[in-house]
Every structure is written in structure tokens, then in C-alpha cells.
Amino acid sequence: MDIGTLQAYAYFFFVAFLVVVLYSYIYHLYSSQWKGKRDYEKYGNIALNDEITDQPIEEISKNDDKKVGGINE
Amino acid sequence: MENRPLEYDYTVAKWFMLATVVLGIVGMLVGVILAWQMAFPGVNLMAGEGLAEYTNFSRLRPLHTDSVIFGFTLSGIWATWYYVGQRVLKVSMAESKFLMFLAKLHFAIYMVVVVAVVGSLLLGISTGKEYADFEWPIDIAVVVVWVIWGMSIFGLIGIRREKSLYISIWYYIATFLGIAMLYLFNNMEIPTYFASGGIGNWYHSVSMYSGTNDALVQWWYGHNAVAFGFTVPIVAMIYYFLPKESGQAVYSYKLSLLAFWGLMFVYLWAGGHHLIYSTVPDWMQTMGSVFSVVLILPSWGSAINMLLTMKGEWQQVAASPLIKFMILASTFYMFSTLEGPIQAIKSVNALAHFTDWIVGHVHDGVLGWVAFMIMAALFHMAPRVFKREIYSKSLMNTQFWIQTLGVVLYFTSMWIAGITQGMMWRAHDEFGNLAYSFIDTVAVLHPYFTIRAVGGTLYLVGMFLFAYNMYKTMTSSRRVEESELQNASPMGA
Numbered sequence: 001m002d003i004g005t006l007q008a009y010a011y012f013f014f015v016a017f018l019v020v021v022l023y024s025y026i027y028h029l030y031s032s033q034w035k036g037k038r039d040y041e042k043y044g045n046i047a048l049n050d051e052i053t054d055q056p057i058e059e060i061s062k063n064d065d066k067k068v069g070g071i072n073e
Numbered sequence: 074m075e076n077r078p079l080e081y082d083y084t085v086a087k088w089f090m091l092a093t094v095v096l097g098i099v100g101m102l103v104g105v106i107l108a109w110q111m112a113f114p115g116v117n118l119m120a121g122e123g124l125a126e127y128t129n130f131s132r133l134r135p136l137h138t139d140s141v142i143f144g145f146t147l148s149g150i151w152a153t154w155y156y157v158g159q160r161v162l163k164v165s166m167a168e169s170k171f172l173m174f175l176a177k178l179h180f181a182i183y184m185v186v187v188v189a190v191v192g193s194l195l196l197g198i199s200t201g202k203e204y205a206d207f208e209w210p211i212d213i214a215v216v217v218v219w220v221i222w223g224m225s226i227f228g229l230i231g232i233r234r235e236k237s238l239y240i241s242i243w244y245y246i247a248t249f250l251g252i253a254m255l256y257l258f259n260n261m262e263i264p265t266y267f268a269s270g271g272i273g274n275w276y277h278s279v280s281m282y283s284g285t286n287d288a289l290v291q292w293w294y295g296h297n298a299v300a301f302g303f304t305v306p307i308v309a310m311i312y313y314f315l316p317k318e319s320g321q322a323v324y325s326y327k328l329s330l331l332a333f334w335g336l337m338f339v340y341l342w343a344g345g346h347h348l349i350y351s352t353v354p355d356w357m358q359t360m361g362s363v364f365s366v367v368l369i370l371p372s373w374g375s376a377i378n379m380l381l382t383m384k385g386e387w388q389q390v391a392a393s394p395l396i397k398f399m400i401l402a403s404t405f406y407m408f409s410t411l412e413g414p415i416q417a418i419k420s421v422n423a424l425a426h427f428t429d430w431i432v433g434h435v436h437d438g439v440l441g442w443v444a445f446m447i448m449a450a451l452f453h454m455a456p457r458v459f460k461r462e463i464y465s466k467s468l469m470n471t472q473f474w475i476q477t478l479g480v481v482l483y484f485t486s487m488w489i490a491g492i493t494q495g496m497m498w499r500a501h502d503e504f505g506n507l508a509y510s511f512i513d514t515v516a517v518l519h520p521y522f523t524i525r526a527v528g529g530t531l532y533l534v535g536m537f538l539f540a541y542n543m544y545k546t547m548t549s550s551r552r553v554e555e556s557e558l559q560n561a562s563p564m565g566a
Contacts, residue, residue, distance in 0.1 A: 004356075008356075011356070011360070018338065022331075022334075022335070026331060029327045029330060029331065030327065041326050043237050043239065043240070043326050044322030044323040044326045045322055046161050046235060046239040047239060047241070047312070047313050047316045047317050047322070047323070048316060048320065048322055048560075050160040050161055050317070051160075052079055052081055052159075052160075052163055052164075052165055053079075056234050056236065057235060057236075057237065058235065058236040058237050059235075059236060060235070061236075
């Protein structure tokens with residue numbers, strides 16, 4: 001098999017793999033919501049209740065201090 | 074010591090707002106001069122023969138592109154970052170002297186870079202790479218500015234009260250990381266003076282890449298500068314400002330996450346569409362085309378999410394010029410992210426490449442989407458940072474319609490010019506001889522170049538109205554109470 005054919009196969013399987021990842025992510029987002037693990041939609045309120053005196057949508061706790069900077073999704 | 078309640082500190086946001094307005098006017102004024110030069114070449118000599126070196130098209134063109142990209146847009150991104158960042162993380166800049174110092178340093182060094190860029194470009198000092206024109210000393214200063222911004226982002230995140238990072242923050246982080254990577258790799262250059270042991274000017278450099286590789290890296294950079302400068306941070310803005318101004322939470326937060334990852338992955342592979350029918354490997358060209366078409370999905374994912382955020386609240390579009398700006402921006406985002414993929418299809422590209430249609434595409438994106446969104450963001454911020462209502466709603470409406478007309482004249486004239494140009498370039502007789510010479514196309518395009526210049530001038534007039542409205546808001550508008558600043562921005566008649 002020449003390098004061009006290998007590239008083509010690699011390209012195809014890579015794209016197929018990423019499609020699976022993408023759909024898995026969609027499934028993960030929606031199933032987490034159905035199962036009540038995480039309500040993603042409440043995060044939309046972060047923009048609306050953004051006064052410094054407003055209660056955070058999810059308060060950062062002492063235990064989270066070490067993880068600060070990570071993206072919670 | 075007086076015990077004052079904690080407030081957000083907008084000092085640096087205000088400085089960047091001012092920079093946005095000033096650099097926007099400079100960049101667009103130069104753009105308008107260029108447009109008139111294209112229509113009437115005599116304008117190249119507008120300051121006389123003696124100064125022609127500084128006023129000709131080729132000297133001014135990089136000044137236009139760099140001042141609207143790295144001046145107006147970046148200032149707008151930073152103005153909104155120093156506003157939105159604090160609010161969605163629920164932490165004030167005033168809480169950290171270090172972050173405040175960094176932010177001020179960020180602005181100060183950025184201003185030095187602006188002066189160096191304007192000066193060097195006017196003197197004709199340039200690497201010759203499009204949108205990567207700066208010589209190595211300026212590049213180093215740019216990296217310093219960028220690192221300081223990064224420290225500011227992650228520093229603020231580090232002291233936040235809100236545990237989850239709102240979607241806009243994801244986009245700001247992506248802007249930071251994306252541009253850092255792109256800028257570093259594309260600006261790898263060798264200072265010739267030092268490499269050669271003292272030949273030539275100390276500031277001169279050559280790219281570390283050459284030939285096709287240079288082109289590939291350049292357009293990987295060039296296209297993704299559009300991605301991470303003109304798309305990602307502007308999406309960050311609309312995800313915050315449209316919900317906040319309309320009082321409606323984003324329609325689907327899940328869709329915003331999905332569109333984010335889609336955009337991050339797909340955009341990076343689309344740059345090859347700038348090199349279709351060039352010397353880069355064919356599969357790279359095809360990949361550039363395919364990924365450009367796929368890019369419609371995440372782009373529209375965000376844009377549709379924004380339009381659906383207005384569900385049941387469409388009366389606000391008619392009532393508020395600020396919402397109008399954002400909805401038109403979102404619509405132009407959809408429009409230009411459909412137009413781009415069409416141009417990236419190989420057969421269309423054969424016609425469109427190197428023509429004015431590309432220029433039209435860029436400008437419906439930047440004038441309709443980027444600049445409208447940045448101005449809307451500044452309008453929303455103004456009453457909150459200056460504690461005064463927006464000076465004039467009717468002036469905003471006037472600006473909106475003048476600029477919308479300007480954009481429409483701009484892109485329609487460039488569509489016609491571009492397609493005409495493409496068709497004339499490839500027209501031939503039965504023996505394969507070209508039917509037209511280049512100058513034939515120039516003569517035919519003259520009216521469209523004039524229409525474009527009129528469109529650009531209208532947009533610039535709108536910029537002056539914007540600047541005046543912002544100035545009056547800052548200095549003499551009615552003072553407002555905190556209670557008036559919940560959602561819809563207060564505006565004077």
C-alpha cells in the first residue's frame with residue numbers, strides 16, 4: 001500500500017472516529033440532563049444573575065479550591 | 074477606613090473601550106481612503122507627490138487591515154473581557170491588586186505596540202506576510218501583551234466565586250490559546266542582521282519557512298486569525314450581551330457547548346481553502362474545502378441559538394436599536410458563514426479566487442458581524458461603566474440604518490465586481506486566447522469600486538455617530554440608578 005492510500009484510509013477512519021466522539025458528546029449532554037445528573041440549562045442564568053451581590057449559580061466550595069481553573073461541564 | 078460594598082472595577086475596560094472607538098475610526102478611515110483610491114487612483118496622491126510614499130495604496134493597505142484587526146477588534150475583545158470576565162465569574166478586579174496591575178500593564182504595553190505598528194507600517198517596514206506584517210521586535214512585544222492577558226484570564230478564573238465557567242469564558246480562553254499558537258508558529262522568523270553577522274537593518278527578518286510550506290503555515294494562520302479573532306471572541310460577546318440585554322437566558326446551553334467543540338475542531342482544518350489550485354498537495358486542498366463546508370454546522374449552531382434566544386421576545390428587536398445591532402450581527406454571521414463555505418468549494422473557488430467577491434465576503438463578515446457586535450457590546454457596557462444612560466436612541470437608530478445600508482452597498486457591489494472579474498479573466502475564444510486583458514476588467518469594475526467606496530464611507534459616517542454617542546454618554550448624559558441597569562439598557566431619546 002502506498003503512502004497516499006494509507007493517508008486516505010487514515011483520514012477516513014479519523015473522521016469516522018471523530019463523528020462517533022461528537023455524537024457521543026451530544027448523547028452525554030442530553031442523557032446527563034434526563035438522568036438528572038446535571039442541569040446544563042441553569043448555567044444560562046450565569047449571564048443574567050451577574051451582579052457581584054447575586055448568589056452564584058454554583059458556588060465554589062473550599063474543596064474545589066485545588067481544581068480552580070478547570071472547566072466544569 | 075471606610076467600608077464600601079464590593080463593586081466591579083471597570084477602569085481597564087473603559088480604557089479599552091476608548092481604544093476601540095479611536096482605533097476603529099483610524100482603521101476604517103484608512104479603509105475608506107483605500108476604497109476611493111481603488112475607484113480613483115488619483116487619490117493615491119492626495120497629499121501631493123512628495124508624500125506619495127506614505128499615502129499610496131500599498132503602504133496604507135496593511136495599516137488598514139492591521140488597525141481594524143489588531144486595533145479595533147482586539148481592543149473590543151479586551152474591553153469586553155475586562156467587563157464580562159468579572160461579571161460571569163462574579164469577582165471584581167478590585168479584589169486583586171496584582172490582577173489590576175497586570176491589566177493596566179496589558180493596556181500600557183499594548184499602546185506601545187500600537188504606536189510601533191503604525192509607525193513601522195507607515196515607514197514601509199514589514200515582513201510582507203499578510204496579517205503577520207510586524208517585524209520581530211514588535212512580535213516579541215505582542216507575545217508579552219498576550220502572555221499578560223493570559224495571566225489576567227487565568228488569574229481572574231483562579232479567584233472566581235462562580236464555580237462553572239459561563240460559555241463566553243470558554244470562548245475567551247479559546248481566543249487566547251488559539252491566537253497564541255497561531256501567532257507563534259506563523260511568526261517564526263530569523264533576524265537577518267544577527268544571523269548574517271551584521272548585514273542590513275537590525276529589525277529585518279525572513280520567515281523560517283519557505284515556498285509551499287510558508288504558504289501553508291501562513292494560511293493556516295490567516296484563516297484561523299479569522300477564526301480566533303473574528304469569530305470565537307465575537308461569539309463570546311454575543312453569548313453574554315444578547316441574553317443580558319434581552320433578559321432571556323441563552324436558548325440552549327447544551328447547543329452552545331456542542332457548537333463550541335464543533336467550532337474548535339473544524340475551524341483549524343479549513344485554512345487550506347486559501348490555497349486551492351496552488352502547489353500544496355491536492356488532498357490538503359480537498360480537506361480545506363470539506364472542513365469549510367462542515368464549518369457551517371457549528372457556526373449556525375451558535376447563530377441559531379442566538380436567534381432562538383429571542384423566541385417570544387421579537388418585539389424587542391423593533392423596540393431596541395441595541396438588540397437590532399445584535400440580531401443583525403447574528404444574521405450576518407449566518408450569512409457570511411454560508412458564503413465562505415460556498416467560496417471554498419473547488420469549482421466555485423476557481424471563479425472566486427483573487428477576485429473582489431472575496432473582499433466582499435470578508436467585509437460582510439467584519440462590518441456586519443464583528444463590528445456590529447463590538448459596537449453593540451460597547452453600547453450595552455456604556456451605561457454600566459459610566460453610570461449614565463446611552464445619550465441618544467434615535468442616533469443609534471440612525472447609525473444602525475446608515476451602516477446597514479453601507480454594508481449592503483459594500484458586499485453587493487463586490488459580489489457583482491468579483492463574479493464579473495472572474496468571468497472576464499477566464500473568458501477565451503475558440504483558440505484558447507484570453508478574451509480580455511486585465512485593464513479591460515478594471516474599466517468594467519470602476520462603477521462597482523465607486524459603489525463600494527460610497528458603502529464604506531457610509532459605514533465610517535456611522536462610526537463617527539457611534540463615537541459621538543459614546544462621548545456624550547460618557548460626559549453629559551442623564552445619570553442612572555443601579556436599578557435601571559438590570560437588563561435593557563437605559564437610553565435617552
